[in-house]
Amino acid sequence: MKDNEKVISVKNLTKKFGSFTAVDHISFDVGKGEIFGFLGANGAGKTTAMRMLCGLSLPSSGEGRVAGYDIIRQPEEIKRHIGYMSQKFSLYENLRVNENIRLFSIIYGMSDSSMKEASEKLYKDLRMEDMSKTLVKDLPVGWKQKLAFAVATIHRPEIVFLDEPTGGVDPLTRRRFWELIYKASSEGMTIFVTTHYLDEAEYCNRVSIMVDGRISALDSPEALKERFQVSSMDDVFRIVAKDALRVD
Amino acid sequence: MKLRILKALLRKEVSLMRRNPLIPKMIIGMPLMVMLVLPLVAVLDIKNVNVAVVDNDRSVLSRQIIADIGASEVLKVSAMCNTHTESISIVEEGNADVILTIPPDYSRNIISGIVPVDVEANGVNASKAMLGARYVSESIGLTLRQWLKGQGINTVEYDMSVINIYNPTLNYRNYMIPALMVVLLIIICGFVPALNLVNEKETGTIEAMNVTPVSRMCFVLSKLIPFWIVGIFVVTVGMLIGWVVYGLFPVGNILAIYLATVLFSLVMSGLGVTIANSSSTMLQSIFVMFAFIMIFQLMSGLFTPIRSMPEWAQAITLAIPPRYFIEIMRSLYLKGTPIAELWEQYSALTIFAISFSLIAAVTYRKQS
Structure with a gap:
């Protein structure tokens, strides 16, 4: 990958909490427009790694650049160019749908006209035209997740980070959610997504598998299946993660 | 541009506060209860x-x-x-x-x-x-x-005769009414912002804010400014009850009372946000807040005159912000002291208000 194609570039990124090393010297690059899957068991360090990339957590050592900015020195610059959807639903439940959209659009510095345009597109894409005045807490889980994704990408960021975006929803809703991800990707956004669902890994251009804070495998799903001589990502994961020490 | 963001954040705070099942009731109910009941029962006059x-x-x-x-x-x-x-x-x-x-x-x-x-x-x-x-x-x-x-x-x-000026009937109630408003502000403007911010931590919405480019000062100001209005509201309710129920109306300038109220609300909400910044659960923040409130109530001259404390304790009271607010409130309420003569108290409150807000902004971390 050429340097000018990389939107995320990380070298020896490490995060320690006391004597516990949550993320242990990971290095990888993500290219522009890629859908990059970040796999791993619970506690493997996925979320911690992602939080460092988003400027929410300061690395203990190592270096990295996201969207052209240094993750240690320019976290606030990075935040202008990324979107982030956390594992826990984090829109304001007691605000209406349109109030949430308005709040985040203004924070990202969007003008009134581009905000209007973006929210109309959002309602149309999500088929939520008649829900703009609904309190977010009254939406069903699947809708909430779609809305959270739409709000995280309202300002057309270069990269969007999704932390287990499809946790706890049915297969059909998951399927629809991935359609949204593909749509964003086709519009030029880079997608960085963590997941437990190995069928979702098949949808990614490349995946990395984290085991005990390290990256144990990184390639396209096809190449990984070929390397381990198996037919599904599920089997790849079983082989790579079988020696994991940090299991629940 | 910054102002637009601050306005949007303030709007969010007001909507959330309005839709909260408890906070509006607390802001209206507490002043009513405290002002209607406490002046009648908190009696220190020795009469029988x-x-x-x-x-x-x-x-x-x-x-x-x-x-x-x-x-x-x-x-x-x-x-x-x-x-x-x-x-x-x-x-x-x-x-x-x-x-x-x-x-x-x-x-x-x-x-x-x-x-x-x-x-x-x-x-x-x-x-x-x-x-x-x-x-x-x-x-x-x-x-x-x-x-x-x-x-x-x-x-x-x-022969000698003693006449009490300013509070001619030596009515302890008149002495307590302005002070009770201070207690209300300490509790409401201290607890509510602390709980509000910790609630954002517990529900995870703070993470959604931290990952945006919103500036720390802007975010913290949006947590403090609503309490100017809350503080003014609480003091207005207190003054109305004091007037209608107990016949006590401030002798001094009401705008001067409001000015002190805004400054003191900023002090208390700044403290609340600072405490919330270093707490990860509601219980933790409530416990720490209680410690402060207890010291504030006992050391600020609320119940016991500062001048009768030992000298070392009097020195400590200089660092207790409600001390100045209580002095201002009692002077304005009972003596009608002109604001110019209270410049020391107003400057002390201003310094506390600015420094507590700054501490709140500095201790707020977008990155862990």
Whole structure:
């Protein structure tokens, strides 16, 4: 990958909490427009790694650049160019749908006209035209997740980070959610997504598998299946993660 | 641009506060409850001092002394005893606070020179004992002077009269009403912002904010500014109740009261946000806040005058922000002091308000 194609570039990124090393010297690059899957068991360090990339957590050592900015020195610059959807639903439940959209659009510095345009597109894409005045807490889980994704990408960021975006929803809703991800990707956004669902890994251009804070495998799903001589990502994961020490 | 973000954040805070099931009720209900009930029950005025009298003289003078004590507004003769032992047992039963013993032949001896009467007070309730003993000796002094005058002995040199200015009836209620508003502000403007911010941590919405480019100052200001309005509202409710229910209206400038209120709201909400910044759960923040509130209430001159504290404690009170607010409120309410004479208190509050807001912004971390 050429340097000018990389939107995320990380070298020896490490995060320690006391004597516990949550993320242990990971290095990888993500290219522009890629859908990059970040796999791993619970506690493997996925979320911690992602939080460092988003400027929410300061690395203990190592270096990295996201969207052209240094993750240690320019976290606030990075935040202008990324979107982030956390594992826990984090829109304001007691605000209406349109109030949430308005709040985040203004924070990202969007003008009134581009905000209007973006929210109309959002309602149309999500088929939520008649829900703009609904309190977010009254939406069903699947809708909430779609809305959270739409709000995280309202300002057309270069990269969007999704932390287990499809946790706890049915297969059909998951399927629809991935359609949204593909749509964003086709519009030029880079997608960085963590997941437990190995069928979702098949949808990614490349995946990395984290085991005990390290990256144990990184390639396209096809190449990984070929390397381990198996037919599904599920089997790849079983082989790579079988020696994991940090299991629940 | 920054202003637009701050406005959007403020709008969010107001909507969330309005839709919260508890906070609007607390902001309206607490001032009502505190202002309607506490001035009636938090009474420190000593009004019913019971006196047990051991009259060994049984003269016209001694009977006059006893009659005058009985006629006093604050004193009551609860028992006439034959012996001192008997009077002690009455105190132990709780039926008398002060024992007055008049020695034998008192009225005969007093003409030739000063003869002491014994006034003993039950020191278990120290302030009642002190005031009760003073009331009794004042009453005796008055009776004696009149009696000696009748005997042709002039005692004009002993005469004195005490008039309480500013709170002419020495009504403890008038002293407490402005202070209770301070208590309300301490609790509402301290707890609500702390709980509000910790709630964002617990629900995870703070993470959604931290991953945006919103500036720390902007975010923290959006947590502090709503409490200017809340503070003004609370004080207005307090003043209205003080006026309608207790007939006490501030003598001084109301705008000066509001100015101090805004400054103090900023101090308390800054403290609340600072505490929330270093707490990860509601319980943690409530516990720390309680510690501060207790010190604030006991050390700020709210219940006990600062001037009667030991010197080292008086020095500590200089660092207690509500001290200045209470001084301002009492001066404006009871004395009508012009704002220019309170410049020291206003500057102290301003310094506290700015530094607490800054500390709140600096201790707020977008990155862990």
